[in-house]
Amino acid sequence: AQSVTQPDIHITVSEGASLELRCNYSYGATPYLFWYVQSPGQGLQLLLKYFSGDTLVQGIKGFEAEFKRSQSSFNLRKPSVHWSDAAEYFCAVTTAGGYQKVTFGIGTKLQVIP
Amino acid sequence: KAGVTQTPRYLIKTRGQQVTLSCSPISGHRSVSWYQQTPGQGLQFLFEYFSETQRNKGNFPGRFSGRQFSNSRSEMNVSTLELGDSALYLCASSRAGGNEEKLFFGSGTQLSVL
Numbered sequence: 001a002q003s004v005t006q007p008d009i010h011i012t013v014s015e016g017a018s019l020e021l022r023c024n025y026s027y028g029a030t031p032y033l034f035w036y037v038q039s040p041g042q043g044l045q046l047l048l049k050y051f052s053g054d055t056l057v058q059g060i061k062g063f064e065a066e067f068k069r070s071q072s073s074f075n076l077r078k079p080s081v082h083w084s085d086a087a088e089y090f091c092a093v094t095t096a097g098g099y100q101k102v103t104f105g106i107g108t109k110l111q112v113i114p
Numbered sequence: 115k116a117g118v119t120q121t122p123r124y125l126i127k128t129r130g131q132q133v134t135l136s137c138s139p140i141s142g143h144r145s146v147s148w149y150q151q152t153p154g155q156g157l158q159f160l161f162e163y164f165s166e167t168q169r170n171k172g173n174f175p176g177r178f179s180g181r182q183f184s185n186s187r188s189e190m191n192v193s194t195l196e197l198g199d200s201a202l203y204l205c206a207s208s209r210a211g212g213n214e215e216k217l218f219f220g221s222g223t224q225l226s227v228l
Contacts, residue, residue: 036219043204044204105156
């Protein structure tokens, strides 16, 4: 069965600092990988996704993620964090073909301090 | 274009009661999926509907059920509520429910079971 691990439940960074959120997945076939963000009281919004091709993908709000097959990782990065980035971030995986049955990680809550 | 609409926003019920939650997808979207979000478990997939048919189901007891109407609107029902059912229930829609598609989430229904 597919699974997603986000090892960091909470992360605190200073505004302007760089950010990396970790995500490891477990799946035998080629995965489809996503990062979603959830602001307080809101649903989730897609930041970026990876299916194939270039392993570095760009998303919205200045985020990027790198797929590393050898490490089964899909870490999310941002060079300079803004206070508005404080939210919860979810990594998700699903399979090629088939219909929506997405497996989400437990989430990483990001706190940004001035 | 209106987003995914979930009603009600908040619900308070007591153990043993039943509850019905509603989700209106984005116009033109025919796939609706439901997720349960709790602090300890993250997002857990409940089920997915397309053209009034359930195509995928997660590992939840039979007390959790759903349906989809011809206009793609969906409802989920939880019978004989338990304290552990307290959670944020999120609905997501996409055009056809393919795994490569972006999910559009509603803001959720916060259910509290007393």
